[in-house]
Amino acid sequence: MKKKAVVLLSGGLDSTVCMAVANSEGYELLPISFNYHQRHKRELAAAASVAQHYNVDRHLIIETNMDAIGGSALTDPKLAVPEGDTGAAEVPITYVPARNLIFLSYALGYAEVTEAERVYIGVNALDYSGYPDCRPEFIAMFQQLANYSTKATAEDGRKIIIETPLIALSKKDIVLLGDKLAAPLHLTTSCYQGQDAACGQCDSCLLRLKGFAEAGLKDPILYHTRSE
Template sequence: MKAVVLLSGGLDSTVCMAVARSKGYELFPISFNYNQRHARELECAKKVSQYYNVTKHIVIETNMNAIGGSALTDEQLAVPTGNLDSRQIPVTYVPARNLIFLSYALGYAEVAGADKIFIGVNALDYSGYPDCRPEFINLFQQVADYSTKAGVQEHRKIVIETPLLQLTKKDIVMLGNSLDAPLQLTTSCYNGEPVACGECDSCLLRLRGFAEAGTIDPIMYRTRSE
């Protein structure tokens, strides 16, 4: 059994990869250099891949900075201090990112002969991104069924797996620990420094998850606001 895993190097994608491994899949991680403001997550993704001794980890080069519109790609936009009570889609949203990433992963899965694509999207403790919701995943699955040779000619369904979709960050941390996922090799900080800021949305969500799970986050922070 083979599975393509979207691996950013963050907490969620790493736990998602641990889930795929626990189910017995041969792992085919795919990461993206999309001209984001920092390469810290990519460095972590490579370390996570090495931890799992994967045969092949591919990094797709694309340029979402050319589109702009996100604090994660556009240096003219500052990464804001996190606000976990906000219901607005934040400026850290990268337009159509998961749509683009899943499209690449679908092509890779078809060529690699994988029947599953694992993606660590989460619709509970998250920043409100529209491409992390179950509605998006369900509709992309329909597109996947009709957009590949595997689906149309070979009648081979490539299934999008979202094992973290309905989990809280606490649940994700606990699941990762139970599977011995290398959480110490990950980062979630939007600022991408060697020491995480502890103040952006992603850091705050991660720290809250570890605190609620009753365990200490193994990475370093400039500010810990549990």
């Protein structure tokens, strides 16, 4: 029987490259995405396209209303998405409180039910927006929690491993890895605005464009403005 891996798939650059890594390592892919009432659904459409590219048997989409909590420009329409400042020291307003904690918890449960041995998440701690739930410390603590929170570990002795293959890579290296693995980067979206063409100005766009520029490759998606 082919080994299985749950992959957190947002439809963005990092999660798609993470999916390509899991695929290259021979896993049956079990992508999981979230409609958390974010400000746009373009990323869910992108995730569906990426999942279709890999011919998965099932693409699970979980709905959870994180807009009820608010506090983020990605869930609260009253908060504007700022133009990018990749050198800012503070956590930006685009941070969604506890998002990766919640997403990983769902993914862990899905892995237990499907008997997957891995959960892949495309967090990155180098070229990123400063989100606290993208750090190695957070992943290490969640792994400890996972080791004590499921029937699979308590009764079956089956540890579910959280895999973070991109966590120590620069955005340049992520782009190069995606290119090497033939990841469908043309199907992805990273822009916080969610338009047909990416804005080229938000934090996520700037980090993505920086990665492609440093990799010497042209970003295959459309932009209103390219701030390269």
